[in-house]
Amino acid sequence: MDKIVSFIIPSYNVEKYLNVCLTSFLNPEVLDQIEVIVVDDGSKDQTAQIARTYIEQYPQVFRLISKENGGHGSAINAGTAQAVGRYLKVIDADDWVVTENLKEFVEKLTDCSADVVLNPYHQVDMQTGEKTVWRMFLDRYETLYTLEDVVQNWKNFDRCFAFHGICYNREFYQKHRYELPEKIFYEDHEYTTIPCSYAASIYPMDLYLYQYLVGNAEQSVSVTNRLKRMSHVEKVTEDLPVFLFFHGGGWVTDCIDNYERICARLASATDHIVVSVEYRLAPEYPFPIGFYDCYMAAKAMYTNQFILNTDPDKITLIGDSAGGNLAAAVSLMARDQGEFLPKRQILIYPAVNNDYSENSPYLSVRRYGTEYLLTAGKMRDYINFYASAEEDKRSKYLAPLMETDYSNQPDTLILTAECDPLRDEGEEYGRRLKEAGNQVEIHRIQDALHGFFALGVKYYHVQESFAIINRFLDSYGQKESEKNVNPADGK
Numbered sequence: 001m002d003k004i005v006s007f008i009i010p011s012y013n014v015e016k017y018l019n020v021c022l023t024s025f026l027n028p029e030v031l032d033q034i035e036v037i038v039v040d041d042g043s044k045d046q047t048a049q050i051a052r053t054y055i056e057q058y059p060q061v062f063r064l065i066s067k068e069n070g071g072h073g074s075a076i077n078a079g080t081a082q083a084v085g086r087y088l089k090v091i092d093a094d095d096w097v098v099t100e101n102l103k104e105f106v107e108k109l110t111d112c113s114a115d116v117v118l119n120p121y122h123q124v125d126m127q128t129g130e131k132t133v134w135r136m137f138l139d140r141y142e143t144l145y146t147l148e149d150v151v152q153n154w155k156n157f158d159r160c161f162a163f164h165g166i167c168y169n170r171e172f173y174q175k176h177r178y179e180l181p182e183k184i185f186y187e188d189h190e191y192t193t194i195p196c197s198y199a200a201s202i203y204p205m206d207l208y209l210y211q212y213l214v215g216n217a218e219q220s221v222s223v224t225n226r227l228k229r230m231s232h233v234e235k236v237t238e239d240l241p242v243f244l245f246f247h248g249g250g251w252v253t254d255c256i257d258n259y260e261r262i263c264a265r266l267a268s269a270t271d272h273i274v275v276s277v278e279y280r281l282a283p284e285y286p287f288p289i290g291f292y293d294c295y296m297a298a299k300a301m302y303t304n305q306f307i308l309n310t311d312p313d314k315i316t317l318i319g320d321s322a323g324g325n326l327a328a329a330v331s332l333m334a335r336d337q338g339e340f341l342p343k344r345q346i347l348i349y350p351a352v353n354n355d356y357s358e359n360s361p362y363l364s365v366r367r368y369g370t371e372y373l374l375t376a377g378k379m380r381d382y383i384n385f386y387a388s389a390e391e392d393k394r395s396k397y398l399a400p401l402m403e404t405d406y407s408n409q410p411d412t413l414i415l416t417a418e419c420d421p422l423r424d425e426g427e428e429y430g431r432r433l434k435e436a437g438n439q440v441e442i443h444r445i446q447d448a449l450h451g452f453f454a455l456g457v458k459y460y461h462v463q464e465s466f467a468i469i470n471r472f473l474d475s476y477g478q479k480e481s482e483k484n485v486n487p488a489d490g491k
Contacts, residue, residue: 004033004106006085010075011038014093015046022054024096029103036062039079042069076191077179087117089167096211105209114144114203116196117167118160122208126215134159141206147199148457151264163192164210197268241314244301245276246294248321250382252282262454269466270473286388287398294326295333302340317345320453324350329397335408342410344476346469348453349417353425354399356380362424369421374450376421401429406436413441413472415465417448443468
């Protein structure tokens with residue numbers, strides 16, 4: 001009989017726990033439909049011997065892979081590479097499954113076509129046995145969701161988008177898998193995020209399966225071990241590109257919580273980590289306070305004072321509207337101060353001027369400033385709230401079009417909306433950057449209003465924007481590769 005699901009058990013010196021884990025799979029109603037692969041990662045105790053006793057009794061269910069020690073991620077790599085089930089689920093050796101729920105779990109997977117399956121789970125206190133419930137709060141279970149659906153309802157899903165809640169379609173995972181790093185802890189963050197970003201369909205079950213043991217001082221998730229292994233956290237993230245995101249809202253409204261869905265979509269569409277900055281807002285905190293918040297966040301990122309420890313060359317500044325203004329201003333101050341130098345910035349319908357009166361030099365202010373969502377009047381109010389004094393409005397860090405020297409700025413992508421009062425000033429800013437010798441792309445999204453980037457990915461304008469952003473990022477990567485070609489290679 002074909003195996004419906006392969007359970008991968010990464011194991012290192014787990015003789016105290018492995019019996020409980022393996023015994024939990026002994027539901028006689030599913031033994032022909034599951035395989036349990038114990039990956040012995042170079043254990044020095046009786047781990048392999050315990051696994052062999054189960055293989056002797058249930059050879060159709062249990063398998064053993066023995067390998068040199070390479071870490072949790074290496075063990076997962078080895079197990080998933082040899083699995084034959086339609087679905088894959090990783091269970092740590094000190095955890096277990098709810099035996100009586102295996103039959104229903106397998107039955108639902110039998111008829112399932114989703115790329116990713118989610119289950120609620122229990123967190124079990126080692127000392128007291130007390131169970132903490134981790135579950136999704138949905139109106140509908142046992143139905144297919146798109147990744148966009150999940151992003152739109154992230155707070156209802158996120159508790160089960162974790163190592164313990166995820167099950168992958170094997171063919172999907174093997175097609176899109178990220179080779180997990182070896183000899184590193186906390187790589188499960190990659191396991192649960194990178195493949196998921198490619199998912200076309202997600203299937204939530206209202207069925208508890210995974211039992212996650214906590215309270216063991218030896219666990220990698222203990223506070224002591226997390227602090228001891230902080231370098232491992234840094235290693236897991238250092239190779240991933242990062243967007244440093246500044247949200248819009250006229251420097252006066254909005255927050256990172258309201259932008260959670262936007263940032264999640266951006267991360268999924270571009271395979272980037274998104275770090276969103278919660279800068280202080282006017283009028284309580286007028287210019288330059290919010291701007292300085294953004295600059296200091298960028299400085300921390302680029303000078304490796306932030307927990308991600310990201311390669312500065314892999315960081316891109318990005319912001320929409322007032323956030324685009326802040327990204328542009330941060331790039332200007334970074335050059336002026338000489339403390340770091342961003343390589344790329346993406347400005348989405350940025351506010352870079354200070355004049356939204358009837359005398360504005362830009363046609364878009366006069367043509368689209370009254371009846372197209374964002375009005376010129378609102379922009380005047382925002383500027384007045386943001387600026388603590390009239391002279392602030394003439395600062396290049398408040399209005400980047402006040403700058404006279406645009407040299408040494410990052411490679412820049414500017415997206416504008418056709419029916420937006422900010423359209424012309426954003427495009428003018430791009431032209432000035434280009435005239436100063438910088439690499440600049442300017443794209444006008446036709447028929448779009450200011451704020452379109454906040455719409456879902458089902459909207460054409462958003463799809464078009466993501467496609468442009470990815471081409472911009474790819475072209476930058478290609479240019480960097482060409483720079484690194486050795487002339488001796490003859491290429």
